[in-house]
Amino acid sequence: MAKHVWLPLVLALLTLGCSSEDASVIQNDNSQVDAGVDQGTEPAPAEGTIGYSAMSLKNPFFVIISDSLKQAGAEHGFSVITTDADTDVNKQANQIEDFISQGVDAIVLNPTDRLAIGPAIKKANEAGIPVFTCDLQCVAEDIEIAGHIGTDNFQGGELAGGAMVEVLGEEGGEVLVLDFKQANSCVLRVDGFKKVLDEHNASTDDGKITIVAEINGGGDQDIGYKAAADSLKAHPNLRGIFAINDPSALGAWQAVKEADRLDVIQIVGFDGELAGKQAILEGKIYADPIQFPKQMGQGIIEKLLAYQAGQEYEKITLIPTALYKKEDAEKDPELKAAE
Amino acid sequence: MMKNKYIRVLLVDYGMVFVLIALCLLISLLTISDMQPEDPGAARKLAASLVKEAGADINVLVVARTTAADKAFANALREGLEQGGAHVVGVELGDPTSLRKRLELLGQQDERLDFVATHDFSSKWRVLSSQSRVEMASLYPALKNLKIAKPPSYRWPTFLTANNLIGILNQNAPIAIMAIGMTLVIITAGIDLSVGSLMALAAVVTATTIQSYLGGKEAGGWDIAAAFAVAMGVCALAGMFAGVIVTAFKVPPFVVTLGLMMIARGMSYILAGGADAVKIEAESIGTLYSSSFLGIPSQIVLMVLLFIAAHVVMNHTAFGRYVYAVGGNETAARLSGVPVVAVLIAVYAICGLSAGLAGVLDVSHFGTGRPKAGEFYELQVIAAVVVGGTSLMGGEGKIFGTFIGALILGVIQNGLNMAGVDSYRQMVIYGTLILVAVLIDQLKKKVIKPTVKLAKTGEFDSF
Numbered sequence: 001m002a003k004h005v006w007l008p009l010v011l012a013l014l015t016l017g018c019s020s021e022d023a024s025v026i027q028n029d030n031s032q033v034d035a036g037v038d039q040g041t042e043p044a045p046a047e048g049t050i051g052y053s054a055m056s057l058k059n060p061f062f063v064i065i066s067d068s069l070k071q072a073g074a075e076h077g078f079s080v081i082t083t084d085a086d087t088d089v090n091k092q093a094n095q096i097e098d099f100i101s102q103g104v105d106a107i108v109l110n111p112t113d114r115l116a117i118g119p120a121i122k123k124a125n126e127a128g129i130p131v132f133t134c135d136l137q138c139v140a141e142d143i144e145i146a147g148h149i150g151t152d153n154f155q156g157g158e159l160a161g162g163a164m165v166e167v168l169g170e171e172g173g174e175v176l177v178l179d180f181k182q183a184n185s186c187v188l189r190v191d192g193f194k195k196v197l198d199e200h201n202a203s204t205d206d207g208k209i210t211i212v213a214e215i216n217g218g219g220d221q222d223i224g225y226k227a228a229a230d231s232l233k234a235h236p237n238l239r240g241i242f243a244i245n246d247p248s249a250l251g252a253w254q255a256v257k258e259a260d261r262l263d264v265i266q267i268v269g270f271d272g273e274l275a276g277k278q279a280i281l282e283g284k285i286y287a288d289p290i291q292f293p294k295q296m297g298q299g300i301i302e303k304l305l306a307y308q309a310g311q312e313y314e315k316i317t318l319i320p321t322a323l324y325k326k327e328d329a330e331k332d333p334e335l336k337a338a339e
Numbered sequence: 340m341m342k343n344k345y346i347r348v349l350l351v352d353y354g355m356v357f358v359l360i361a362l363c364l365l366i367s368l369l370t371i372s373d374m375q376p377e378d379p380g381a382a383r384k385l386a387a388s389l390v391k392e393a394g395a396d397i398n399v400l401v402v403a404r405t406t407a408a409d410k411a412f413a414n415a416l417r418e419g420l421e422q423g424g425a426h427v428v429g430v431e432l433g434d435p436t437s438l439r440k441r442l443e444l445l446g447q448q449d450e451r452l453d454f455v456a457t458h459d460f461s462s463k464w465r466v467l468s469s470q471s472r473v474e475m476a477s478l479y480p481a482l483k484n485l486k487i488a489k490p491p492s493y494r495w496p497t498f499l500t501a502n503n504l505i506g507i508l509n510q511n512a513p514i515a516i517m518a519i520g521m522t523l524v525i526i527t528a529g530i531d532l533s534v535g536s537l538m539a540l541a542a543v544v545t546a547t548t549i550q551s552y553l554g555g556k557e558a559g560g561w562d563i564a565a566a567f568a569v570a571m572g573v574c575a576l577a578g579m580f581a582g583v584i585v586t587a588f589k590v591p592p593f594v595v596t597l598g599l600m601m602i603a604r605g606m607s608y609i610l611a612g613g614a615d616a617v618k619i620e621a622e623s624i625g626t627l628y629s630s631s632f633l634g635i636p637s638q639i640v641l642m643v644l645l646f647i648a649a650h651v652v653m654n655h656t657a658f659g660r661y662v663y664a665v666g667g668n669e670t671a672a673r674l675s676g677v678p679v680v681a682v683l684i685a686v687y688a689i690c691g692l693s694a695g696l697a698g699v700l701d702v703s704h705f706g707t708g709r710p711k712a713g714e715f716y717e718l719q720v721i722a723a724v725v726v727g728g729t730s731l732m733g734g735e736g737k738i739f740g741t742f743i744g745a746l747i748l749g750v751i752q753n754g755l756n757m758a759g760v761d762s763y764r765q766m767v768i769y770g771t772l773i774l775v776a777v778l779i780d781q782l783k784k785k786v787i788k789p790t791v792k793l794a795k796t797g798e799f800d801s802f
């Protein structure tokens with residue numbers, strides 16, 4: 001009985017499939033493009049599709065990249081399909097394969113695993129679809145990346161180090177680092193941070209800053225909180241905490257507050273997501289080197305346009321971060337709007 | 340009346356097949372779009388119609404990418420054009436940059452170029468846009484009348500392409516394979532939460548075995564096969580261990596496998612020395628994943644063979660009947676002489692083994708042993724089994740149903756991606772569809788089962 005319900009559907013599908021096959025003739029396509037040349041005026045916007053496989057849409061950072069990609073893409077006639085890889089490289093590889101079957105014009109991704117995503121990118125290469133990476137780079141061998149745009153994390157780490165030196169002042173003291181070694185970007189942030197501290201320590205006799213511990217903050221509020229709470233007990237003289245992103249910085253703030261040591265301990269975060277900026281306004285976090293995810297979507301589209309036009313372009317762009325402090329937060333229209 | 344009964348049996352046993360077909364039709368309708376042919380056949384047609392429309396006195400540049408399929412397209416196009424009498428000034432296989440250089444070179448040589456013949460993908464390169472052509476025409480008079488020719492498009496669902504359908508099967512093969520083991524466990528009224536972690540353990544064990552003991556870069560095909568066997572053996576042992584705890588100490592399987600899940604995940608990280616994937620340098624590591632049989636990826640062939648084997652075992656062997664009996668009523672099974680303990684241990688070992696195989700496939704796919712592999716896969720595997728009509732209460736379920744269940748989940752995922760549904764809505768739809776699928780199954784049983792049960796009792800008498 002129920003079988004008959006599907007029959008009309010099958011028939012509808014078949015007729016759709018058949019009737020359309022002989023509908024279009026070459027001339028239509030031809031004359032359309034010809035018209036553009038003859039009149040030479042209207043730059044007919046080429047329609048195109050971009051497939052974007054985001055690291056995780058639970059993180060607002062990648063939602064901003066997706067939005068900016070859609071906005072910048074729409075201005076140049078590209079529609080953007082965003083999929084959520086949910087930090088799973090297997091999911092991301094499947095999404096890239098789906099993009100290839102769909103015949104998109106370009107693929108953009110934040111590699112969920114800098115090595116293991118290689119074979120999927122290779123498949124896209126073999127299908128002749130240009131691949132752009134964003135935020136995180138892929139280090140797999142014999143693959144071709146048409147362009148990359150990301151944050152200069154080492155420079156950001158240096159700014160964070162500078163902020164720490166500034167806020168601890170002449171006294172210096174003990175500092176805790178909440179890191180996240182799984183992500184190469186976060187390793188670079190800590191490297192930049194250490195470089196500035198080393199320079200500072202070499203230039204002064206008193207007021208040296210020592211890193212007493214580097215522990216995993218998970219890049220997460222909950223893990224950052226637990227890690228900081230344990231370290232606070234182990235290091236009674238702690239004066240500063242550098243967390244490699246805003247959630248772990250906020251977790252650390254919670255731990256410091258519960259230990260009742262907010263007056264002596266200063267926190268430097270990273271990223272500049274809305275919650276982080278809000279915390280800076282409220283004086284919870286001293287400063288953040290901030291990233292510019294909005295520029296990333298725009299930058300990728302610019303690279304794609306240059307690629308398609310066959311023009312020379314910079315393959316890798318690293319956007320420098322900027323230091324964001326309380327006085328910046330007071331002037332920030334984004335925070336006023338949120339209030 | 341007879342016919343009606345058969346339809347009822349068909350609906351009860353294979354109702355999910357209709358759900359799958361309905362889903363495929365729905366997604367097909369949703370994904371109908373312009374298809375752009377890029378095959379040699381389309382190239383020959385394009386050549387013929389171009390000569391017919393524009394005459395034979397034309398100079399044509401054939402443009403395509405460097406991929407193997409594009410080379411075939413370009414060759415067919417060139418041959419077709421030359422047979423028609425047109426003059427092919429060259430074949431440019433490359434990217435927009437190389438095409439721009441080629442066009443500029445042709446412009447400098449000042450030989451009139453009438454057409455660029457290509458497929459849709461390359462026709463959208465901006466170097467060929469009307470604006471860019473106007474700019475080039477102002478520099479090079481030879482390019483003044485340059486037009487683009489490409490094969491016409493046709494409407495067809497992107498979902499219903501061989502490429503995509505094979506892709507769905509291939510992407511879901513590891514989950515489906517794990518679902519075979521899970522089906523057996525759930526039929527015995529148990530559960531196995533450790534499959535995702537065991538998958539990671541197998542992946543990391545394979546990688547470290549090859550890198551540390553089998554010569555790393557020098558490891559050959561047999562070495563890799565040995566590493567695969569070791570990894571699968573480890574997982575089978577882990578499963579067996581879970582089975583022993585479940586049977587010897589009467590600990591609920593949920594708790595036992597929850598513990599095993601954490602142990603296996605932790606061991607994976609320890610063996611890998613952190614969260615970074617262990618890279619395998621041996622060249623033939625990808626052979627298992629990338630090889631194919633009659634054009635079908637070997638992973639799919641393996642999956643289908645395993646499902647057939649499992650179907651035979653469950654329906655035509657004593658072991659299969661024992662598994663159903665243990666799940667239906669353990670005490671009754673024991674009293675009638677079924678070796679309950681051995682059956683349960685075997686079932687968990689098989690489940691571990693299937694997780695190990697999924698891990699091995701993952702290694703071959705990515706060329707690395709990832710300690711993060713298979714996170715939350717246990718839930719997807721259980722969902723596939725349940726959607727496939729296996730009861731969590733035990734005693735009931737079909738291997739074929741699990742296959743359909745895995746496909747339904749895979750098709751939904753693929754369809755939602757294809758239809759461009761955003762990921763937050765995907766979660767809601769995915770969850771709702773699982774609920775609806777299971778509800779339909781339940782309702783159907785309530786409404787249709789009574790008559791069928793009578794028809795079936797005869798079968799069950801046989802053991």
